[in-house]
């Protein structure tokens with residue numbers, strides 16, 4: 076039996092059960108860390124805190140690359156990565172809202188970039204990456220691992236095979252809504268900058284971004300003159316050497332205390348593999364349920380493991396689900412689900428199965444949705 080099954084739910088019945096793709100529920104013991112007394116961010120204790128966080132993140136992300144932290148949401152590091160590491164031109168592969176956002180960031184920073192978009196619900200294919208890189212125009216690519224708007228998980232293992240042909244290209248991956256819920260073997264895949272946020276599958280409050288950065292990406296930054304300052308990955312990297320695991324300015328120590336507690340839980344108590352298995356089981360269960368009553372929205376070969384995006388047409392009646400009314404109904408049961416994102420609003424809805432949720436929680440929300448559509 077998996078370890079997590081033996082545990083009690085980690086949050087109280089008072090907490091609103093969030094089935095939105097972030098922020099996710101934070102467990103009681105981790106919330107308690109948010110009231111930890113402050114320390115000096117230039118103290119030995121601060122260095123020890125950041126080192127402990129970095130060591131455990133390396134385990135969860137399967138990497139020896141350097142862990143960088145930022146007091147911002149994940150978007151800060153997305154912008155920082157494309158700006159700090161593009162010397163020539165970036166190829167941005169977009170499969171939805173968050174890939175589009177990365178392209179906008181490039182443009183807003185004056186970084187030469189081209190967007191390679193897939194249809195909604197479809198992945199970035201290794202062939203697309205190969206064709207773009209074969210032109211020799213690009214020295215950096217960005218790929219979304221898990222597109223939270225469409226529910227697609229990109230085939231990063233296949234893309235990794237293509238990337239082996241282009242050793243000078245920096246590979247940035249947005250794993251904001253998947254890291255710690257879906258296994259990503261960063262070093263085996265050869266990802267140079269992997270980015271995530273605290274408020275998704277890591278089940279922490281929002282407010283910090285995490286990046287795992289390779290030596291190759293670090294070396295690239297030396298060729299980029301205008302990297303900005305606050306989100307300059309090179310400055311943040313150098314500070315870790317210079318100040319023994321400290322941050323360039325004052326970090327959100329509050330979240331760092333909570334993060335240290337949660338990462339220790341993931342690594343030492345639940346176990347990393349057990350966490351992935353739990354997410355996999357929740358994903359399979361939710362998809363099967365969605366197929367029975369609706370239809371899973373994206374291409375079935377590329378389904379996310381941390382959320383399911385569902386076409387809002389009710390199978391039994393052909394009618395479109397009234398999502399607003401559904402969420403009002405769920406609120407009476409202390410739960411909330413996610414509407415579709417951007418253009419998919421009211422055409423799809425989203426059930427996230429990430430963080431601390433268990434299959435029992437998924438059963439609770441899906442049976443409430445069934446009750447609602449039967450009314």
Ligand SMILES: Cc1ncc(COP(=O)(O)O)c(C=O)c1O
Pocket residue numbers: 096097148149150151173219221222223249250251252272
């Ligand atoms: C796939 C993906 N990328 C990036 C972001 C942006 O992350 P943040 O809100 O932490 O800046 C999100 C947020 O939902 C996301 O789902």
